[in-house]
Amino acid sequence: MKFVADTMLGKLARWLRILGYDTIYDASFTFQKLVEMGNLSDFVFLTRRKFLPSGNEFSNAFYIPVEKFDDQLRFVVETFKLDIHKNLFTRCLRCNIEVQVVEKSKLKGKIPKQSFEGFDIFSECPNCHNVYWNGAHFTNTMKKLNRIFNN
């Protein structure tokens, strides 16, 4: 399942990427660009707009009827039967492409010493070279997911 998120859905887009889903998002997209991207095959265009500007046809637009972020994420996950565990943390949050596992020895001196010493599994974005590991951010994300999906 792949998504294009409307410009007002930045937080939702970020979280879909955290869950590992291909999600095109750019706050600077014009509406024309959104139409173009939203009509790519296999993509669902997620929007909060009840009425799309006339003359713009989306082949697969999906209206999100809830305002709060937690509800939006829950709504999309339940509607599209997304797996919130399977591909968690497999995608670069900036570039929206899959990260690759990187050998720890290659990161010496490139990331904070404490993180280098405290963790063994690291992944890197092949585009922006941002390095990811299961640190505090990971723990906080898991807590938040548990809060959203377990009550």
Ligand SMILES: [Zn+2]
């Ligand atoms: Zn990246």
